[in-house]
Amino acid sequence: MRAVVQRVRQGSVVVDGEVVGAVGVGLLALVGVTHSDDEAAARKLADKIAGLRVMADDDGVMNRSVLDTGGEVLVVSQFTLYGDTSRGRRPSWVSAARPEQAEPLVAVVVDELKRMGVPVATGRFGADMQVELVNDGPVTILLEV
Numbered sequence: 491m492r493a494v495v496q497r498v499r500q501g502s503v504v505v506d507g508e509v510v511g512a513v514g515v516g517l518l519a520l521v522g523v524t525h526s527d528d529e530a531a532a533r534k535l536a537d538k539i540a541g542l543r544v545m546a547d548d549d550g551v552m553n554r555s556v557l558d559t560g561g562e563v564l565v566v567s568q569f570t571l572y573g574d575t576s577r578g579r580r581p582s583w584v585s586a587a588r589p590e591q592a593e594p595l596v597a598v599v600v601d602e603l604k605r606m607g608v609p610v611a612t613g614r615f616g617a618d619m620q621v622e623l624v625n626d627g628p629v630t631i632l633l634e635v
Contacts, residue, residue: 491527491535491595492571494520497544497629501564503613504620511611516561517542518623521599522571523592524585532595534635536602539563544629552629556608563603566613566621567596589616 495517502512519539540557547553556563569592573581586592593615603610613619 491524491531491635492522493535493539493633494568494571495539495542495544495631495633496623497626498564499624499626501621501623503564503566503611504622505614505617510614511564513562513564513609513611515559515626516556516563517544518564518566518621520566520568520571521596522568523587523595524572525587525591527587527591527595529595529598531635532598533602535633536599536606538633538635539599540603540606540608542631542633544631557606562609562611564611565596565600565603566619567592567615
């Protein structure tokens with residue numbers, strides 16, 4: 491699994507003109523799934539997201555996690571994280587898991603974050619989403635498990 495995680499002041503997902511998920515201070519996690527991923531990978535990714543020390547401490551140093559700060563996480567499925575452009579300019583999506591595999595694994599990430607006590611909002615799996623965010627820093631981290 492892969493995630494592009496951005497520290498945000500706020501973030502939201504709009505589908506058909508309706509806000510379906512929104513967070514304040516915390517993280518936006520774009521999550522991609524590949525064929526070899528399983529529930530263990532999803533739980534590990536959730537743990538990494540929740541424990542990622544990119545939130546500022548009292549001295550302004552990136553030393554805290556959303557668990558430490560009470561931050562929120564907006565999780566958005568993103569099959570394009572597995573786009574392959576090594577053979578040209580048009581991405582191949584062969585490495586991205588099919589929806590019937592990916593959707594439950596993204597749900598495991600969400601459920602695991604909630605189990606840890608992290609407030610979580612989501613996009614809508616498979617929908618055409620407009621993602622809005624105010625990137626804080628900017629801080630953007632690529633996670634892979």
